[in-house]
Amino acid sequence: MANKWEVFVMDLAELAEGKELELTIRTLNDGLHKYTYQRAKVEVSSKLDQFADSLQVRLGRGQLSDRKFSIRVIERVERLPERYR
């Protein structure tokens, strides 16, 4: 099943297409873990059928943007230092 994601940006230009980005995204999938975050390498596209997962965007003060994207999560990035895991 396709996943639903959300990202907060100050400026939509942060979501450059056609290259790998590292973003903090949160899951919008229903269930106990909804709204939890992870850091991930991703690729985004304004073509909604480009990737299976969808991405919605919120701006600096939580406003929902009307721009929608599709997203591919390439891999999770763990920034938490090893000693704390």
Added chain:
Amino acid sequence: MGKISAPRNNREFVEACVKSGDAVRIKQEVDWDNEAGAIVRRCCELGEAAPFMESIKDYPGFSYFGAPLSTYRRMAIALGMDPASTLPQIGAEYLKRTNSEPIAPVIVDRRDAPCKENILLGDDVDLCKLPVPLVHDGDGGRYVGTWHGVITKHPVRGDVNWGMYRQMMWDGRTMSGAVFPFSDLGKTLTDYYLPRGEGCPFATAIGLSPLAAMAACAPSPIPEPELCGMLSGEAVRLVKCETNDLEVPADAEIIIEGMILPDYKVEEGPFGEYTGYRTSPRDFRVTFRVDAITYRNNATMTISNMGVPQDEGQLLRSFSLGLELEKLLKSQGIPVTGVYMHPRSTHHMMIVGVKPTYAGIAMQIAQLAFGSKLGPWFHMVMVVDDQTDIFNWDEVYHAFCTRCNPERGIHVFKNTTGTALYPHATPHDRKYSIGSQVLFDCLWPVDWDKTNDVPTLVSFKNVYPKNIQEKVLNSWADYGFRGAKK
């Protein structure tokens, strides 16, 4: 001091509020995703009874208690007073209790600590097992801590701090929070832990007794466990944590234990704030790594939903900031007749009543207020004379609009301490917590001739002889008027 019989824990408080009609039990299932937040918000905006939500979607066995102290009635109940007590009566009681002898906490055995009824350790630790609500749509996350206490200890001085600093769930083991650098915890971090690169043990206690919560957000110099004892008239029961040396209220509903990381930060916010806006930017903030969760059977999560007036962020903080300033000014011998913050000012304006017995008294008050530990939380001080009723906004507003001279009465203080939450601050000032503050001096200058220069207040109360006032008041209905006898 007479025996105080205040609710000793959140459960007794909920019961007392339900009994007096100041809380309602909601039996139907409520969604943690926005719905619970919307209910609490509407209760705040209408001054409604507090919602006790008994059934939460996805979280059988848990409940929510929202808007615990967003009315003066509930504040009176929390203090064990008659719910109909007036604000000056509640204030006088707070001053009496917080000027009494400190009452040290007692340590109880873990078998006597309800907060240990369920214990999650190791791989079982997951904040998503708690019904953490999405309080406002568009918030940066689900907020674990909105009405709670973050418990820490200064490693050298040994003093214990309970502070209400909001905490967002980033993932199942991580929270981030807005701990301002001028707060007690902020100072402990910058003074000790961050320079050494050491983790700071913490415990978050949720579902506290209402007076423990009041202590956690009171700007008092008294350590909060003692302050809570003074407010409730008996020792607070504490129990040792599972994974660190801190002690937590044994009757709390939920305890989250862990470490504040010195060298790792995740994003926090944005979040609906006490000013009535989402102002402070999303940023990398103080990060809490969770090691253990303990909770009572059928635990209740307490929720404060901050936004436009009035919620406990405004009501309770206005109350305690005003009274703590009153104590400070009186300790300096200033003849203040009272201090009041209207909750609708979102605790941004201090109204101080004073006998104007010497020159510069308003400036002295403002300097003390802005220069104190309380100062970053408000940016306006309005000083009126002892003839003006500080609790009556009509009178205060009239005094401000007529007596505050634009050249001599308004004094701006620049480059003071602010917070990222001030809606009127520039984005730059928010980022660096740079503040600016203003004094509105509404006193007649002492160098004006009292007989010839100071205008006479033309009011019913002030210009007519007492016998005429009495005659008119007593005849009011006979004249044919049907309105209130003022």
